[in-house]
Amino acid sequence: MTTAPLSGIRVLDLTSVVVGPACTVRLAGYGAEVIKIESFEGDQMRALGGPSPSGQHSGSYLHLNRGKRAISLNLKSAAARTIMARLLERCDVFVSNLRPDALARLGLDAERVRAAHPGLVHCTITGFGPAGPYRGRPAYDSALQGASGIAGLFGRRDGAPAYVPFLVCDHVVGEIAAGAIMAALHERQRSGNGAALEVPMHETMAAFVLQEHLGPASFHPAIGPLGDRRVLNPDNRPLATADGWISLTANTDAQTRAFLTAIGREDAIDDPRFRTTADRFRHVDAWFALRNDALKGRSTAAWLEVFARFDVPAMPCHTLDSLLDDPHLAAVGLIEEVAHPTEGRVRGIRPTILNGGVPGDAGCGAGPVGWDTRDVLREAGFSTGEIEAFLASGTAKAHARAGAARTAEVG
Amino acid sequence: MTTAPLSGIRVLDLTSVVVGPACTVRLAGYGAEVIKIESFEGDQMRALGGPSPSGQHSGSYLHLNRGKRAISLNLKSAAARTIMARLLERCDVFVSNLRPDALARLGLDAERVRAAHPGLVHCTITGFGPAGPYRGRPAYDSALQGASGIAGLFGRRDGAPAYVPFLVCDHVVGEIAAGAIMAALHERQRSGNGAALEVPMHETMAAFVLQEHLGPASFHPAIGPLGDRRVLNPDNRPLATADGWISLTANTDAQTRAFLTAIGREDAIDDPRFRTTADRFRHVDAWFALRNDALKGRSTAAWLEVFARFDVPAMPCHTLDSLLDDPHLAAVGLIEEVAHPTEGRVRGIRPTILNGGVPGDAGCGAGPVGWDTRDVLREAGFSTGEIEAFLASGTAKAHARAGAARTAEVG
Numbered sequence: 163m164t165t166a167p168l169s170g171i172r173v174l175d176l177t178s179v180v181v182g183p184a185c186t187v188r189l190a191g192y193g194a195e196v197i198k199i200e201s202f203e204g205d206q207m208r209a210l211g212g213p214s215p216s217g218q219h220s221g222s223y224l225h226l227n228r229g230k231r232a233i234s235l236n237l238k239s240a241a242a243r244t245i246m247a248r249l250l251e252r253c254d255v256f257v258s259n260l261r262p263d264a265l266a267r268l269g270l271d272a273e274r275v276r277a278a279h280p281g282l283v284h285c286t287i288t289g290f291g292p293a294g295p296y297r298g299r300p301a302y303d304s305a306l307q308g309a310s311g312i313a314g315l316f317g318r319r320d321g322a323p324a325y326v327p328f329l330v331c332d333h334v335v336g337e338i339a340a341g342a343i344m345a346a347l348h349e350r351q352r353s354g355n356g357a358a359l360e361v362p363m364h365e366t367m368a369a370f371v372l373q374e375h376l377g378p379a380s381f382h383p384a385i386g387p388l389g390d391r392r393v394l395n396p397d398n399r400p401l402a403t404a405d406g407w408i409s410l411t412a413n414t415d416a417q418t419r420a421f422l423t424a425i426g427r428e429d430a431i432d433d434p435r436f437r438t439t440a441d442r443f444r445h446v447d448a449w450f451a452l453r454n455d456a457l458k459g460r461s462t463a464a465w466l467e468v469f470a471r472f473d474v475p476a477m478p479c480h481t482l483d484s485l486l487d488d489p490h491l492a493a494v495g496l497i498e499e500v501a502h503p504t505e506g507r508v509r510g511i512r513p514t515i516l517n518g519g520v521p522g523d524a525g526c527g528a529g530p531v532g533w534d535t536r537d538v539l540r541e542a543g544f545s546t547g548e549i550e551a552f553l554a555s556g557t558a559k560a561h562a563r564a565g566a567a568r569t570a571e572v573g
Numbered sequence: 574m575t576t577a578p579l580s581g582i583r584v585l586d587l588t589s590v591v592v593g594p595a596c597t598v599r600l601a602g603y604g605a606e607v608i609k610i611e612s613f614e615g616d617q618m619r620a621l622g623g624p625s626p627s628g629q630h631s632g633s634y635l636h637l638n639r640g641k642r643a644i645s646l647n648l649k650s651a652a653a654r655t656i657m658a659r660l661l662e663r664c665d666v667f668v669s670n671l672r673p674d675a676l677a678r679l680g681l682d683a684e685r686v687r688a689a690h691p692g693l694v695h696c697t698i699t700g701f702g703p704a705g706p707y708r709g710r711p712a713y714d715s716a717l718q719g720a721s722g723i724a725g726l727f728g729r730r731d732g733a734p735a736y737v738p739f740l741v742c743d744h745v746v747g748e749i750a751a752g753a754i755m756a757a758l759h760e761r762q763r764s765g766n767g768a769a770l771e772v773p774m775h776e777t778m779a780a781f782v783l784q785e786h787l788g789p790a791s792f793h794p795a796i797g798p799l800g801d802r803r804v805l806n807p808d809n810r811p812l813a814t815a816d817g818w819i820s821l822t823a824n825t826d827a828q829t830r831a832f833l834t835a836i837g838r839e840d841a842i843d844d845p846r847f848r849t850t851a852d853r854f855r856h857v858d859a860w861f862a863l864r865n866d867a868l869k870g871r872s873t874a875a876w877l878e879v880f881a882r883f884d885v886p887a888m889p890c891h892t893l894d895s896l897l898d899d900p901h902l903a904a905v906g907l908i909e910e911v912a913h914p915t916e917g918r919v920r921g922i923r924p925t926i927l928n929g930g931v932p933g934d935a936g937c938g939a940g941p942v943g944w945d946t947r948d949v950l951r952e953a954g955f956s957t958g959e960i961e962a963f964l965a966s967g968t969a970k971a972h973a974r975a976g977a978a979r980t981a982e983v984g
Binding site: 164167168179188192206209210211212213214215217220221222224225226290291292293294295296299300301302303304305306307308309310311312313314315316317318319320322323324325326327328329330333334337338340341342344345346347348349351352353355357358359360361362364365366368369370371372373374375376377378379380381382385386388389390391393394398399400407408409410411413414417439440443470473474475476477478479480481482483484485486488489490491492493494495496497499505506507508509511512513514515516517518519 | 575578579590599603617620621622623624625626628631632633635636637701702703704705706707710711712713714715716717718719720721722723724725726727728729730731733734735736737738739740741744745748749751752753755756757758759760762763764766768769770771772773775776777779780781782783784785786787788789790791792793796797799800801802804805809810811818819820821822824825828850851854881884885886887888889890891892893894895896897899900901902903904905906907908910916917918919920922923924925926927928929930
């Protein structure tokens with residue numbers, strides 16, 4: 163057993179912003195060596211993700227790129243093709259979220275790359291797959307939340323469309339792409355063959371929404387309107403207490419009886435509207451109405467104590483600030499302070515998956531543009547003279563750091 | 574290259590409701606043989622997920638369990654341990670989302686299972702990891718949306734906490750767990766060792782939220798309040814047109830100039846508040862206000878045509894109904910009609926990942942309780958006499974179907 167199941171796997175990472183970095187940070191968390199290529203200006207998320215002491219390592223950038231090595235290349239220069247060929251030769255996986263035409267202009271489309279490197283797992287994350295009319299359009303999270311029906315789910319529930327308050331399409335598709343790459347790596351160990359993977363975001367998120375909300379329209383003819391009526395009920399919300407909010411679920415009949423007992427509504431246990439899952443589904447409006455008015459008389463802490471005793475699934479409804487004080491997260495050590503070469507002390511979020519009870523390593527936060535350029539080019543077999551020529555000619559850019567490796571500096 | 578990279582992998586699936594089935598349906602989509610174990614009553618989602626012609630195959634259940642085989646066992650019976658031992662011997666992966674104490678009562682905790690089957694990848698999806706005070710508590714999606722801070726993000730943005738209108742914790746953790754299993758399978762091919770994986774939902778979703786929203790508090794000392802100010806701005810919403818809504822992003826300076834030109838606001842291009850990413854981040858309120866009032870004079874169709882011409886990332890904001898008519902999804906064939914043994918014609922959602930341009934197979938929709946019991950027990954080496962004895966004694970349950978295999982019936 164190991165917390166680094168992908169150790170020995172090398173990933174060449176030509177991704178930026180969120181969806182691609184969310185994919186490759188997962189691979190890095192499993193111990194793959196991820197070499198992230200940036201332009202001389204660096205990934206847009208360095209600034210777009212918010213402030214940092216140096217202005218170059220926003221919080222989102224740090225977390226989505228932790229544990230990766232950073233090299234900086236001018237991919238439009240002719241000499242960069244020599245470097246890319248050498249790097250691709252040494253890598254097991256190539257990942258990009260460039261648009262298909264931009265990738266082809268760089269000569270990095272699957273067809274050409276795999277012709278030279280047939281054992282490589284080539285993965286592109288695109289907005290829209292090749293067979294449809296949206297192919298090649300730019301894709302960002304909010305555009306995709308609209309297109310995949312996510313924003314519209316809020317419209318149905320609340321009266322106006324809205325966005326999930328995090329970049330759900332980017333993060334979800336990133337995880338799914340990481341899985342696709344690992345499936346291909348597994349297969350490659352048996353067959354020796356690489357793969358040409360594409361993960362189209364629009365299709366993937368539409369499928370994500372529809373598997374839950376196609377519902378009664380899953381049958382032909384449809385036996386009812388689209389959408390899960392429980393989830394989309396306007397009263398499916400956290401429950402107000404005297405001083406805050408609680409998130410509570412009572413799905414099974416046993417949980418429902420426990421909940422009704424806990425709130426002193428034993429009288430409703432034999433109400434024919436609430437007896438079984440199917441009954442409550444049919445009378446969901448009355449059921450949610452009973453629930454939503456039930457907790458206003460006591461504090462959050464008092465109710466959580468009651469529900470814990472009755473084994474009703476109920477949790478505090480955290481704000482971002484109270485989340486950082488969550489006693490469970492503190493006990494498991496989700497957040498660790500580490501040193502960063504240019505940002506001082508930073509808070510790292512470690513991988514959460516346990517293997518034999520042990521979590522993966524948090525890895526150091528993402529480094530500055532070009533931090534590892536010299537090391538990576540040297541390992542790829544270029545001489546010091548060749549590397550200095552690449553830097554002088556504007557083919558590559560390196561951070562002017564002291565000689566020590568970043569991993570040695572980060573405690 | 575193959576669209577079934579996990580072919581030859583056999584998964585014993587003791588999961589129900591959403592998070593576990595979301596994990597194993599991904600593995601089935603990659604060609605693994607997934608054997609789903611249900612109680613005699615069947616997975617709660619069969620009814621909880623909504624109506625179906627037979628009352629036993631809600632839309633959500635169908636989609637989250639497509640391509641799996643269904644067996645039904647009374648795991649509390651002594652004879653079921655004999656069956657489980659035989660099945661575990663034949664499987665590469667065991668997945669469960671039972672609570673830790675329930676799993677241990679069945680003798681299926683990692684320690685005991687892996688003592689007998691050291692090459693097995695054993696994966697439990699839990700609500701809360703072992704080292705913290707919430708260990709063992711029941712976990713459902715809405716409780717976790719509260720605990721992980723997701724509901725609170727709405728509170729910060731909109732004034733009251735709310736839920737994402739789909740089971741985001743269940744679906745996301747299911748995908749992450751599938752990835753963890755594939756990483757372990759990859760490692761096992763090299764080392765021969767199985768793994769004891771645990772994916773704790775609360776920690777995993779808190780990390781998912783924090784990697785995006787720890788933001789300025791990623792530094793020590795914090796350089797600003799938690800949360801991505803752009804994403805959490807109340808005006809970060811779909812934009813109203815004369816007859817509907819559009820989801821639009823203009824992140825880069827080039828996109829911003831294109832957007833301002835497209836809406837006839839060239840005058841704002843040189844406004845110092847909007848010139849660079851950092852400027853717009855600082856003046857996000859003014860920037861969103863300009864955006865949100867810009868589209869009310871023309872129709873959605875007219876604006877989409879304009880933005881396509883100017884290469885501004887903009888998409889229609891679909892309802893569930895209009896999503897089904899999306900021309901791109903129709904062109905790529907996301908939804909396929911197939912026959913189901915008891916529900917007539919059903920709509921299947923195929924995997925969206927392409928390998929060499931080809932998507933994976935949709936697989937047949939989930940079958941009735943115990944549909945494959947006899948076949949699976951026979952393949953595990955039990956004689957017809959033994960199987961009939963298991964059925965007669967209440968150890969196993971089989972669906973009273975005609976002799977033909979389901980795969981042959983489904984066109």
